[in-house]
Amino acid sequence: MSVTLEQMYCLTGILLLAFSVYTLLDKNHKARYGTAAFWALYGVTFIGGKEIPAWIVGLIVVLMALLAAKKWLGTGSYGESSKEEKQHEAVRFGNRLFLPTLIVPVVTFLVAKFTSMGALVGLGLGSLCGLAAAMAMTRESLKVAGNEGRRLIDAIGWAVILSQFLAALGALFDKAGVGKVVAGLVASVAPTDNVLAVVVAYCLGMTLFTMIMGNAFAAFAVITSGIGIPLVIQLHGxxxxxxGVLAMLSGYCGTLMTPMAANFNVVPAALLEMTDKNGVIKAQIATALPLLVIQIALAYWLAFAGVR
Incomplete structure (x- = not known):
């Protein structure tokens, strides 16, 4: 039996609708109507998918933006265990607590490697397997799992959809010809006949544009069409x-250093209840900068090995 990506999207939408219902029933929620409406609208976009006209999806996005802008999102009551109970359970389970988490990438890899369903479907199936393992291990109900999922997504808030927004923005930039503008700027500043100069421009451009966009995939379309293809690949071979791989990794260096990458840097700070909201970014800069230098060196050495 084959599972399609559309079916996984539909399942995601159903889960979001369930979160919306849970929120409406939570009388202790600080902003239950706005939060419930936000997750319900988001769920509809997953369930409707290609069947919903583009202008309606656009209207839904505007409504979601208004809900977030008006600060009508909040947190509620999730029936959490006390801190002491959590510590006791952590000691009882020990390293077995990591088992459900490890199941997710293993199932994802197996599905992507040995089936035609693809990695995204594998990720969805892996998440379901991880959920089943966690419930079997803790002997908790699906309702508890739902409340925990709602707690996490409420803590993340509107930032959960930022990756999709930024990816769409990158596609729009590419269609608008931003890549050609970037190529012109680089050509006017960097000596394009120098291999090292264009490699630095490509990798550093990926890093900086990722910091602006918050998403390396969005930056890749723009910077590769503007610098990577015409100057690095076509001009210098x-x-x-x-x-391409090393440029993308350079973009990930930018991901480590920007609050725009909310799902990587802002969300962990919120979930860990850190007092410094930029604490994750500050801790990662010492890794990102040396890693960027290494990516540039590898790109200069490996990508041109066949043309020297």
Whole structure:
């Protein structure tokens, strides 16, 4: 039996609608109507998918933005265990607590490697397997799992949809010809006949644009069309497979250093209840900068090995 990506999207939408219902029933929720409406609207976009006209999806996005802008999202009561109970359970289970988490990537890899369903479907199936393992291990009900999921997504709030927004923005930038503008700027500043200069421009451009966009995938379309393809690959003959991978990794260095990458840097700070909301970013800069230098060096050395 094959599972399609559309079915996984539909399941995600149903889960979001369930969160919406849970929120409406939570009388202790600080902003239950706004929060419930937000997750319900988000769920509809997953369930409707391609069947909903584009202008309606656009209207839904505007309504979600208004709910977030008006600060009509909040947190509620989730029936959580006390701190002491959590510590007791952590000691009881020990390292077995990581088992459900490890199941997710393993199932994702197996589905992507040995089936035609793809990695995204594998991720969805892996998440379901991880959920089943967690429930079997803790002997908790589906209702408890639902409340925990709602607690996490309420803590993340509107930032949960930021990745999709930024990816769409990257596609729009590419369609608008921003890549050509970027290429013109680079050509006017960097000596395009120098291999190292264009490699630095490509990798550093990926890093900086990712910091602006918050998403390396969104930046990749713009910077690769503006610098990578015309200047690095076509002009100097770099290996597209190697330079593309290393440029993307350079973009990830930017991800480590920007609050725009909310799902990586803002969300963990919120979930860990850190007093410094930029604490995650500050801790990652010492890794990101040396890693960027390494990516540039590898790109210069490996991507041109066949043309030297």
């Amino acid at each position: 770099a290996d597209p497979a190697i330079i």
